[in-house]
Amino acid sequence: MPEQIYWENIEVGVEIKPLAKVSTTQMLVKWAGASGDFNPLHYDTAFAESVGVGKPIVHGALKRQWLIQLVTNWMGERGTLEKFSCQYRAMDYPRQMKTMTAPQEGETWWCKGEVTKKYTEGNQHFVDCNIRVENGKGEVTTSGRATVIIPTKS
Amino acid sequence: MLPEEIKNLIGRSTPTKTCEVEKGAIRRFANAVDDPNPLYCDEVYAQKSRYGSIIAPPGFFGWPKEQDRNSAITIDTPPALITALEQAGYPLSSVVDGGIEYEFFLPIRAGDVLTAKTTVLNIRERAGSSMNLVFIILETVYANQNSSRVATAQVTAIFRSINPQEKERTNA
Structure with a gap:
């Protein structure tokens, strides 16, 4: 785990350390098995065409989980995720596999965010963030918000 | 309408x-996301943490x-x-x-x-x-x-x- 972040050191506008992700057809298979989402929309080209998305798309819930990883990594072990939301705004298409384990050249996605608010309620210290997934062209395909409790130094 | x-x-x-909520299913889930957080997969590490045991990543609610x-x-x-x-x-x-x-x-x-x-x-x-x-x-x-x-x-x-x-x- 990265070093613990403290409330005193956070300012509004501060960037959350970005997280790079490469979605591959293999990753989508793993996600399907681990999440129980077996919709052929995510692995069958003819089906994806027939329902009007062109070709298999990355699961929204996988992008959600990338953003949860972005926030939980940043807040550290003593931070607590209280609220999280995201909306899927555009389709993403996975890279295909070049070898058994390595993807072909292509797009890299970046999970990013920044602090929008810092406040206390009772004796708890909260931080609100805006978060997003950007595709290889820098377009936002998923956006959302998170509220976390951050520990204080004292 | x-x-x-x-x-x-x-x-x-x-x-x-x-x-x-099984620990194997948690591990498989975290692995599918490629999230190496030890709280989800390292029993010894998780025991020493404030949680005292393996936890599920937010967003995982077990298998029905x-x-x-x-x-x-x-x-x-x-x-x-x-x-x-x-x-x-x-x-x-x-x-x-x-x-x-x-x-x-x-x-x-x-x-x-x-x-x-x-x-x-x-x-x-x-x-x-x-x-x-x-x-x-x-x-x-x-x-x-x-x-x-x-x-x-x-x-x-x-x-x-x-x-x-x-x-x-x-x-x-």
Whole structure:
């Protein structure tokens, strides 16, 4: 785990350390098995065409989980995720596999965010963030918000 | 216009599901995300943490005991709603995930047994440029074996009216 972040050191506008992700057809298979989402929309080209998305798309819930990883990594072990939301705004298409384990050249996605608010309620210290997934062209395909409790130094 | 019988399903709930949170399933989930956080996979590390045991990543609620073997999707909806939407021109095969809102109250630990109950909060139709859309808001409340609420999730499921012309154009 990265070093613990403290409330005193956070300012509004501060960037959350970005997280790079490469979605591959293999990753989508793993996600399907681990999440129980077996919709052929995510692995069958003819089906994806027939329902009007062109070709298999990355699961929204996988992008959600990338953003949860972005926030939980940043807040550290003593931070607590209280609220999280995201909306899927555009389709993403996975890279295909070049070898058994390595993807072909292509797009890299970046999970990013920044602090929008810092406040206390009772004796708890909260931080609100805006978060997003950007595709290889820098377009936002998923956006959302998170509220976390951050520990204080004292 | 959506038939009244569909609107009437607002407030309808699904039967309660039981979900077991197994550490192997947690590991598989974290691995699928490529999230190496040791709280999800390293027992010794997790024991020394403030949680005292392996926890599930936020967003993982175990695996349902009553998993429908034929189900292709993870969203839980009253079957009557799926049937009614199908008849109104919104087949299940058209569904896409619109987004989610979570609220987390307590950590979920390996070994927990959760109950999940889903209620239809809202249904609304919107005309799009090439097709009509129906937005279904579903709220799931998760409680643990001590009957403590651990999380709520509000999912937006979007059903699309894929008309025959549209289909032909896409296939061409």
